[in-house]
Each structure stands twice: as structure tokens, then as C-alpha cells.
Amino acid sequence: MATACGGGGSDDTVRFGVAAPLEQFIGSHTLRGAELARDQLNAAGGIDGRAVELVALTDSASTRRAVTVADRLYSDATVLAVVGHVNSGATLAAVPIYNRGLPIVSPVATSPEISDAGTWIFRVCSSDVVNAAGLAEFALRELGTRAAIIYANDPYGRGLRDGFGRTYTAAGGALVEEYPFIEGSTTDFEAYLMGIRAVRPDLIFIGSTDIGAAPVIRQAREMGIDAPFVGGDGILGLAGQGPVFEGTYIGLLYHPDAPGGGGREFVDAYQAQYGAPPDHFAALGYDALMLLAQAVSEVGFDRTRIRDYLEQVGREREAFSGVSGRIAFDENGDPIGKSFAVGRVSGNAIEFVSVEGGS
Template structure:
């Protein structure tokens, strides 16, 4: 199965390259500037900064490698990085600067609420927005200049919902999701797929994106007595949610997506992480030598795995895609 997911990822990247080529043809890229610029809008501060920092590092490694091999037609590839705080309004400000001031022909970003908020800027200015770390299915409908290389929730979240019923034999599920673009649509995918597979949703609760105490929603889940719980939040808040679940005696298996597929979760939660089932639509170390060497570099230079490994892989790939298109 992992091999099939790797093949799908390759197809997504190829499709993204085609879209970028069409969008960038006839723009300032053809004028051979002193450097080739692209934007990177990621959370460098706020609750998601721990993950954003590693994603920026992964992208910068790729830029450095490209430039070490001669850049693009002998010119440097320059990555201009701005902070979004994983906040839609801050993201809008950052992308407006990238497009209007820095004049980038393409920018990379992540987090579903940010991807959605900045889409009109991309479409109105005919600048390519490349989403590499957001899984709301609505991203596929945001316009001709918005493209994603990251698999959307109708792939992996639907799969884990079916898996819960068909393989784990769970018939009653509770859903807890963050009340923003990351959680709203993805949680519906789980709810609808679990129900179609023959299961019953016994609780369906949302929490505020700025919340730190989830007791109210968790007590409702506990009273519903689910056999399994699906959690769909952000990488920065889900460990807190899981910890509070366990404190309240919610010891059921927990399913989630790539946001909870993270070595940092094990470090933060310890024994409380037992029972978590998280999807990851990125090839593992055993699948591709390039992934193994990538993780080895983290171990060598940082003495750890990257926070949010699947996301950093997509961030590391993205500059290579941009460079390939700008070269052509």
C-alpha cells in the first residue's frame, strides 16, 4: 500500500509542475532576472512555529542544494520567507507583500485556513500558490492558480474511516475537530465515510482554534461512549487535546491524519500516545533511499527527526519543483 501512495505522490508532483509551467509562461520569469525568486509563507511564530521552523529549514536545504549545483541557468534561486503565524489574516499580509513588493511568480504555503485565505491574491494576480501542507478538500476548488502537492482529506481521512469499521471492527465513533478550514471539511469526510461503511457517529464536536482547555467537548465525547475517536486539529494543538482526553479517561483508540504523525507527539505524550493511529501519505525511510538520507541528515545536524516529518518532506520537494519549472 505504501508503494501505491508513493506513486500517487509522484503523480501529484508531476501535475503540479504542469500547472506551474502554464501559469508562469509569458511572465517575468522569461526575462532572465539576476536571481530567480519564489516566496515561502509559513508560521515562524505562534503556536505552530515549532513545525513551521523545520519546514522552512527543509525548504532551505533544497534551495542550497540547487544553488550548489549551479542554480537555475547559472543564476541563484532565492527563497523569500515571511511569517503567517498559521493565521489567515497574517497570511494575507505576508502573501500581499510577496506578490506586490517582492514580485514573486510563485509562492509556497501551508495550513488550510491560510491556503484558503490567500487564494484570491494568487488568482487575482495570476501568481501560482503551491500548497504543500494543507488537507482540506476545498483546496481543490480554490481557483486556477492554486495547486496542492499534499494529499487532501478525501484520500487519507476517508481511508482511516473505512479502516476503523472494516479492519478494526469499530461501530461507534466520536469526532472532535478544530473549528476552522483544517477541521471542518475533513471531519465531514470522516463522518460521512464512517457512516457509509456501516458505523454510527455518536458525538460530533468542535473546539475553538485558540482554545487550550478542551474539557467541555471531551466530556460530551465521554458521555457518548464511543469505541473510537477521530481527532482533526493542528499539529501544535493535538498533543494537548490527546493529553486531556487521557486525563479524563478517554482511553479509546484515536485516529487522525498526518498532523499527528510526528515523533514529537510521542515525546510530548509518552504513554498517553498509545492507541493513536495516524495516516501519512509520504514515503517512509524504507521506501526511498532519498528519504533515508534526508532523515539521516536531520539526525546528523539536528540530533533528532524533523517535527512533522511528512510535511517537511513535501517542503523539501517544493523548491526542486519550482526550480525545474523556472529552468524550463
């Protein structure tokens, strides 16, 4: 699946790639944010008079497909930079292609492994070293001192598990049970959940996307386990999927009701265009494209100069003021000091609960 608008990379256009699982809401919402940014840029005259065009390709959250998408974007000399990918596994698989010389800004790929993936990748979201630590602090303070963990055995799940477990135990909590699973392959969690039920934890930390979390939570409730579930940003899709997920706590990279949550202008514009408030996929997709547009406006239509500009954001150059907060990159291309919100599933929405970390 590929979508584009505009005139195909002529001297009248500026082309950016968007790489995400467009058939899944995490990808489609990321694209929505980028599209809103594109529309606002073009309404203001584009970049140096050139219309902004998006080349959106689906990676289907597949590592193999992500490599194909990255190669296609890299090989298209008219594409100056890429917004994507959004899944950590897909991002890590694709980065070697981008490291040949195409700058990429990931909106929401949070695996700690990305920090060391190369010099052409940046991200506007904080790593799970930060995010899972914030969730652990919240869980210990608000939910209890005994946690069970069930996590997907992939870069995203392991990053969450490690970050949560390290902070939770260092602060005095106990991990009373722990199980890995293969997301997309494991379908029966009864044996894991029987072990968890036997130790009666105060909470259950789920380190996966909503694809893995949904059957875990559903089976847990069917088995009479009533401990609250806590998970990372990847389970945002549980909202609106049924009452069984009510009360699930979710780590958020952005929430419109959080302090500094993007201001009403962005929220209202997104609501007007799409009929719903923005989630963090949309907000960070928006920020990623706006940051790249600023880079092109400052240094011109050259991949290497764009990469060099990004490397200097927050150091030699001023930090970028995004709807998700201040963005300044460290030496690994990770943002410095971004706060992390906690929300709770409430009907079709995620209600804001608290802000953890940041500066």
C-alpha cells in the same frame, strides 16, 4: 519575521517565497525542507547558473497575517513563485492575492475547499477528502465500528470531520457522538468528554491541529477515557510532548519508512543537515521547491509560464518524481493518486503503521 539568503533578486539569483508559521514547527520544518532543496540546487549550479534564494515570511497561522504576507510576496516582482502556505485557513485567506498572478504550491494545506480556490494554487499533498477517508478505512479495520468525533470548527477541522464521517459510516461504522470546538479559544473540554465517555466509543477521531488536540487528549486521559485517538497530519507535533500522547494514531502525508518513502539519499541528507529524520512537512516543503525549480528551469523566469507549466504536470508534461511520491495534478491543482500513511506516536518519534489508498 522574514529571512533571506543570497543577493536580493538580481540577474544572478532566482527568488522563491516561503510562507508559513515559522515560529511553529510545522512552518519551521517546511522551511527546513525548502532550505535543503535550495542548498542542493545551488550546490549543483543553481537554475541556469543563477543561485536560488528564499524569501521566508511568517504568517503565524493567522488569516489576517497570511493576506499581508501574500500581498508582500505578490508585490515583489523578483519573487517568481511561493512555497506555502501550510495551514488551510491561512491558505484560503491568501489565495485571492495569489490569483492575481503569482503561482503558489502548498506543501501541506489539505482542506477540500482549496480544490476550488483558484487557478494559481497547486498542492503536493492530497486533500482531506482522500486523507480522512484513508484514516476512516484504517480505523474501521483496526480499531472498531463505533467512533466519536471532536473537531475544530474551521476549514481544516471540518474537512477532516466530513471526510472521515462519510467514509466511516458508508463502510458500516457508526458515529456515536460528535462535538465541534473553536481551536485556540476552547480550553475546557469536560462537557464534551463526559458525553463521549458515556457512549464508550471504540475510538475518538480528533479533527484539529496539535494545538487543539493536546488539551483534548490530556483531559480525556485525566477523565479515565482510554479509547485510542486518531487524527490527521496536523497533530504530528504531539510526538515527544509526553507519555499521555503515546499510541495516538496520526495520518501522514509522508513517512521515511513507508514504501517509496523518499529513498535514503534525501533522508540521509536531511539527517546530516538537521540532526533528525525528515517529517512530512520537511519532505513536502522540499518537493514543492524542487518542483518549482524544475518549472523555472523548463520555462524560464516568468510567473505565468510557471503557472502554465504546473497545470500541465502529469498531463501534457511528465509527472514530477518527488521524495513524497509521484506528483501529477488534476484540473484543480490537486495531486492524483498519492498514498496516505498512518503512523503512531512512540516516544519522540512517529512509527510507521500502514499505507492507505493511493495508486
